[in-house]
Amino acid sequence: MGQHILHIAYLIASITFILGLKMLSNPKTAKRGNMIAAVGMVLGIFATIFLYRDSVHHHHLGNKLWIFGGILIGTIIGWLMAMKVKMTAMPQMVSFFNGMGGACAAIISIVEFGRLNENATGLDGIMNGTTLVILLGVLIGCVSFAGSIIAYLKLEGKMGDKSLPLQQFVNVTLMAGSIALIWYIMSRESADQTLLYALVALSLVYGVLFVLPIGGADMPVVISLLNSFTGMAAAFGGFLYHNSAMLTGGILVGSAGTILTVLMCKAMNRSLLNVILGSFGGGNAAAGEREIGGSIREISLNDAAVLCNYSTKVMIVPGYGLAVAQAQHTCHELEKTLTANGVEVKYAIHPVAGRMPGHMNVLLAEADVSYDKLLEMEVANEDFDAVDVVLVIGANDVVNPAAKTDPASPIYGMPILNVEESKNVIVFKRGMAKGYAGIENELFYHDKTRMLFGDAKSSLEKLVSEVKSL
């Protein structure tokens, strides 16, 4: 009786995951979709605690106080972290939570490995599917954990891009070594804990080295990839316990995450293999140092205000710099002020503006910018020749013409916003620092370009008051 209810609970949970994902891909239903999946998750968790019985002795689960204690601690910490994090720091938060899931999957597999000897029949050793599933769970869980934490630290700015000599060779060797070790562990007569810890260490090192050299603009792709890794690791756990909720949830995220990763790569015109093997930015230092002719011309606030105010059409190109300066509200104010003065204002959103696809839309939504003012890249690019002034605020790589003109550039081939087709470009920038991809931007030296140096927020505030005083 209880077993049937448990399985029905898992069935409902699986359905809510599918529905939740489906609803998350539509703006109108997204929020409800998230809620539905969360309800299914809570149902699955409580059904497990109270109804699960092991397959050998049919005992209920013990240690309930420990379980509830753990859940309570995790809930409090998770809730606080999620409520406190700034919207700009969202990508690394997702990466951190992803790492937790990976570690959780790895630990499950480690404990189950220790129990292999109890259940083994003794005759054919441990060369079987169960052992393989456990070891793959350890491998992928550890890689996902270590990789996610490195991605988290890098996006938090606590760690730079580093690449070892012979990085690719080392990575391939580590991967091959892990697989060989898995084979060796399975070929032994009994489960050897020492070898398991060697596998854990090897996978952790691989996870670190996998993400360490991947720089800047490729980070969202890596986080999405690690997300689908954790999904797979969760599915291995589901296979182990014949648990359909874990299985469907894990595989769904694994496959959806992989597709999302491919979509992101497409938006940046990079192949997945390239992202994994090539270290972005680091390996192309020569191209980055290319000399660029021309000179930088600044514009005064007053001139900028006049230029914007007497234009017919203004396009704002926001980038991560806008978000870091928390200037999205001020930007919205500028948009309202100009609109009130009869200027048509739109936003051109590059698919990878910010640090994750769609990140910029979340940030602008936070500042109450209305949906219909946000143009996607293809639409915006058709519009630029009719635009009088483009305001590039804290964006760099997504407007770098080198993506079209310089085959040696690491971002060559990435679709960009063709801002130089408009009549004037004003670039809001803190200083002459390079963008996230670490390369020079010849747009800044273009005839039509004027620079407005300073913190994006205070520049925008001053610009708003200049426009108002005209």
Add this chain to the structure above:
Amino acid sequence: MKEILDFIGGNMDMIYIIILSIFLGIEVISNVPAILHTPLMSGANAIHGVVIIGAIIVMGEAEPTNYLALGLGLTAVIMGTLNVVGGFVVTNRMLQMFQKKVKK
């Protein structure tokens, strides 16, 4: 060879679930607009937190005197909960901003 065939034969139902779920996962998100990529990734991140069910089973089956297993289990439960709660709350926060817009 025999082991492989036995393994596949003995787990046919789960292999079906896996194959169907792979296609379902691809199908379900393939039409997502770019603006929802970040919330979708975050929501998917919360869903793989389902791995916590495994952590609960590990914890519940541990001998009450086996402190290593209890410690590992507790760590796994805490981490799994972080993944679930943090994931859903962060996604909800992101989507709340969109919601506000739709009403206006």
